[in-house]
Amino acid sequence: MPDRREATLLEDLPEEIIDKILKGLPPKDVGRCRAVSTLWRSITSIPEFMLEHHRRQPLLPIIDGLGRPASFVLFRGAGADTSNQQLWPFIPGLRHYHLKPTLSVTCDGFLILLEQNKFYIYNPVLHKRALLPYPQAGENECSNIIGFYRHQLTGEYRLLWTTFRPLSVVKYSLYILTVGSGVPRHIRIRMPTVLSPSAEHKLLGALCYSNYCPPPVHLGGSLHWCPFSVCGVADITGGSRDIVVFDTKAESFRWMRSPDQAYPNRKLFDMNGTLGFWGSSIKGDAGGCLSFTALDIWVMQDYKAEIWAFKYRIDLSTVEASRQLYLTSCKGKKKAPLRSTVQWFNDMAVLNEHELLIMFNDKHVLRCNTDGMVLGLVNIGKSQYCMSLTSHRFQESIIPIPSFP
Template sequence: MTKISHMTVLDDLPEWIVIEEILVRLPPKDVLRCRAVRKLWRSTTSTDKFMLDNRRHQPLLPVIRQYIPEQSGFSFVVFRDNGVITSDQKLWPIIQLFKFHKLLGACDGFLILSVGSDFWICNPATHKCAPLPQPRVPSSSREGSGIYIAGFYGHHPSGEYRVLWFSRGCQRGYILTVGSDKPRIIRRPSVSSRLPECRRQGAFDSRYSSQVNHRCSLHWLTGIYMKTAVEIMVFDTITETFRWMRSPDQLGCRVSLLEMGNRLASCSNNDGSIEIWVMQDYEAEAWALNYRIYLVAMKTSPQLDFSLRHISNIALLNKRELLIWCWTPSWGHDYLLHCDIDEKLLGCYKLKRGTYSVYFTNQYIQESMLPLPFCEMQEEGGVDKEPRFLIVL
């Protein structure tokens, strides 16, 4: 009887090459499947070092909130370009929910969601989630429920994950370690008087503001959608202190603050073109106009009338490619334009009907297998309280 061989090409390779050169580059979902193949693979891919190295190999994917008309609900999706892999699917769902909900933060593969008055932290790659406490504001305070999440970050000196909360209408902020309900109060810097009153109140709300975690600091572009230059607020996540930074003197409406090739960048929509200003010297706060992308020159199918355009937001896929969300009533649809900095159109995707059915959340996810911080959160509160959303990554 002929023996059936179960040998694979991996059996001819040293184990360290399989683990350190192959498995570490796979998406977390595939690594989790590989853990069932061999005990050695399971143990070596479960170490903190491997999980951190694996996360660094994952692309940063902009998270998009999409309205699903036939289900009268929302879904969070990411845009994936499969490269040589042939697939028409570009928008991949990660969170499904049929009630009103918000994505408030993203860091190291973790997402913070709010559903009604509840807050959750989850890792879509591992399908794990747990309730997230919010600061306990004294009942006698006028602030009440008027607090919002401004940022979510890893505090490197302690190894903790922390959430930065602001209260509306005053200069008070809170730093809360994930898993704790005992915040530390800090003072938030005042906001420029050049901002309209309505913009000043929620200038750093993570639902609306364009924020970037760059060089261990959170950056907020306070003048988003305005034509006047407004400074960038910076929060150092190591010293946990605030400062202000000069923004570029660019024309047009500021749309997004981005990280481009390990540099801070600011995008604006100006008379049919996208301008990208890149910081040349971080310490000197020196900016330069590096790219101007003329949308009217792009040949789209169908040909879009950019004279009636509405560019709502811009996301960076990598150091050369952009994803632009366009909406205007004359089209009757939302469109996602995928292009590069040399004005080459890489794709034009028509989305479902519905006014403002899609928008960028200003958050990026980098998939990881990291366990939720403070696993006891799941044991204490996650068993009896089920999240009102479905993880579908």
């Protein structure tokens, strides 16, 4: 026991208490602690510690500045004590936005990025990356990674990888690649209802193209995709179910029902640990132009019974009127933050129970509350004039990348 006349040092505390204190530190501070004490390094290097520490980190939206001047950025908030964090690209001094990596999927603090036709796994906290082995593809075949998960039984990180030939009769193949292994495993889509080869081909095609299918939402040990209606996935099940679910434990697929109301533009998202769904309504103007003028937010009320509950609606006219009031209150500033009117919605991300981000007009992002009142304008870099709100969410991690043989 330490002398009561002296100050109690951190090393004098029980190891369980030290463990709890270290789990509450930000990832960068944990890294600094590893260099201070052999005990601290030992505690923070245990896989269970690293995974639990990761789960305590906030789930943050990623904004893509398209390389002009910022690229992938974590949005941490708008308070005086918060700052957005750049997720650095691989190439030092990268300046041309068309050469920057493309973000495919995320999981447990890892990013999977496509750079110059090569896939990398990258941990921004540790500044470490590794090249992923390419599946054995035939001549003129392309590939895409559609899912990323931690296998519950083995603790391995695995990728769902598709290959296809775009210039001939399109043929899709599906692989599972364990990160750290150089041998992808070819699989077929196993579902409760047997799929014909044409139906399986149609489903893989819908999941393969990111323009028509946003990245999956990982909740409850499963990956969830919601392809856009143009993909025709609902035709496979007769329209009864149109959300594709992949059980990461059994590594099998199944269907799930979306809200009954039809939306031409829709996405799934993580609403504070619950499966969320937003759909946008279309309105035509006098010139025949169509635009998304409202966002309906739904939340999964009963996962097993597949029951959705309507949460709230964000209307374009409300957001635009609030934006005008916000700009009026900023008249004392040298420059108006934004002069472009809100003409249509593009995307949305939930920050917490009361706030969300809304992307509009292809290049601006607003921070709003759930009533559609503007709380601020998002700026992720100096002279930032173009940005995209991605469908990816990210939790920082000190988990090392599994090594390849």
